[in-house]
Amino acid sequence: MLLGIETSCDETAAAVLDCDHRVRSSIIFSQVADHQPYGGVVPELASRCHVQALAGVVETALAEAGIGWDAVSGLAVTRGPGLATSLLTGVVYARALATRLCVPLFGVNHLIGHLHSIWLRGDEPPLAPVYPHLILLVSGGHTCLVRRDDPQTWRVLGQTLDDAAGEALDKGARLLGLGYPGGPEIQRLAVSGDPSAIPFPRGLPAPGSGGWDHPFSFSGLKTALLYHLRKNPGDLAVDRLPHVAASYQAAVVDTLIRRVEQACREAGDIALIGCAGGVARNQRLREALNQLGQRIGRPVVFAAPDVCADNAAMIAAAAAACYAPLFPDGSGTDVDPNLAVTTR
Ligand code: KG4
Numbered sequence: 001m002l003l004g005i006e007t008s009c010d011e012t013a014a015a016v017l018d019c020d021h022r023v024r025s026s027i028i029f030s031q032v033a034d035h036q037p038y039g040g041v042v043p044e045l046a047s048r049c050h051v052q053a054l055a056g057v058v059e060t061a062l063a064e065a066g067i068g069w070d071a072v073s074g075l076a077v078t079r080g081p082g083l084a085t086s087l088l089t090g091v092v093y094a095r096a097l098a099t100r101l102c103v104p105l106f107g108v109n110h111l112i113g114h115l116h117s118i119w120l121r122g123d124e125p126p127l128a129p130v131y132p133h134l135i136l137l138v139s140g141g142h143t144c145l146v147r148r149d150d151p152q153t154w155r156v157l158g159q160t161l162d163d164a165a166g167e168a169l170d171k172g173a174r175l176l177g178l179g180y181p182g183g184p185e186i187q188r189l190a191v192s193g194d195p196s197a198i199p200f201p202r203g204l205p206a207p208g209s210g211g212w213d214h215p216f217s218f219s220g221l222k223t224a225l226l227y228h229l230r231k232n233p234g235d236l237a238v239d240r241l242p243h244v245a246a247s248y249q250a251a252v253v254d255t256l257i258r259r260v261e262q263a264c265r266e267a268g269d270i271a272l273i274g275c276a277g278g279v280a281r282n283q284r285l286r287e288a289l290n291q292l293g294q295r296i297g298r299p300v301v302f303a304a305p306d307v308c309a310d311n312a313a314m315i316a317a318a319a320a321a322c323y324a325p326l327f328p329d330g331s332g333t334d335v336d337p338n339l340a341v342t343t344r
């Protein structure tokens with residue numbers, strides 16, 4: 001039984017994974033309500049909330065899995081990337097616990113955790129990974145396209161040069177006077193809007209920019225929305241907002257899909273397309289990626305909705321699949337707020 005712990009941002013999470021990689025429990029304590037008044041995550045508030053919640057969340061995860069401390073045979077904790085003080089909360093707690101329980105501790109890259117989330121199927125056995133595959137990781141803090149050739153080998157084909165896809169949705173929602181987090185708010189309004197009402201730019205940076213074959217960029221889109229609203233203040237009216245939200249969401253999704261298609265066609269040998277991260281919950285993105293899969297004849301796998309956003313099950317899964325063989329002595333738990341997806 002592997003106990004996973006995740007405190008990189010504004011979710012305090014713990015999960016228990018059994019030896020067949022089935023999720024025996026996954027507890028996520030969201031701090032969204034605490035940060036909502038500020039329109040985004042306040043780092044010091046986040047770490048204080050983690051301190052208050054973590055022990056209870058871990059105990060609940062063990063209770064839901066129906067196990068005691070003595071059944072825990074290893075610990076996995078997120079060591080980066082994320083908010084420095086939030087990461088420290090989880091790592092310090094996990095180190096103390098691992099010492100007390102005399103079990104190995106694995107420091108996990110949060111982004112590699114997201115890559116593993118696509119196979120998890122709750123208390124059912126996970127899907128069998130298919131290689132090579134391409135994963136679009138889209139969250140509030142990250143947007144990248146990763147190629148995986150086997151559990152230990154991956155290559156980043158593209159990353160955002162500025163804002164992440166979720167960040168673009170959050171910032172766009174703010175300009176539209178909507179709540180935080182913005183992605184679900186934009187999706188809710190977009191349902192009744194016309195996605196072709198406003199031709200927002202699909203501003204793809206040139207291939208090769210920033211050192212990536214398939215880079216992403218969203219800051220121009222956000223600026224385009226700002227200027228559009230300055231020029232057309234009437235678009236903030238209740239009857240126009242759904243059209244603006246639908247058009248903005250369509251621009252974000254198109255930008256992502258075009259890159260995935262290009263990377264798939266270029267690589268030629270991609271056997272499967274995966275999608276993970278909080279934005280992978282987006283309905284339009286799911287439809288568009290499924291359509292792309294059909295068009296180019298590739299299966300598409302999405303992280304299940306309960307493991308799209310930050311969670312500890314994916315941290316334990318990553319440790320089980322690719323860290324445990326590498327760090328049997330429990331090394332590699334230094335906190336690194338800027339840990340890149342290219343780093344173990
Ligand atoms: O993975 P996540 O929970 O946290 C990070 O690691 O960043 O992702 C949060 C992001 C936020 O930007 C939020 O607006 C976005 O995921 N998000 C969505 C949806 N649900 C969450 N974006 C679009 N559509 C959704 N349904």
Ligand code: ZN
Pocket residue numbers: 110114139277309310
């Ligand atoms: Zn995340």
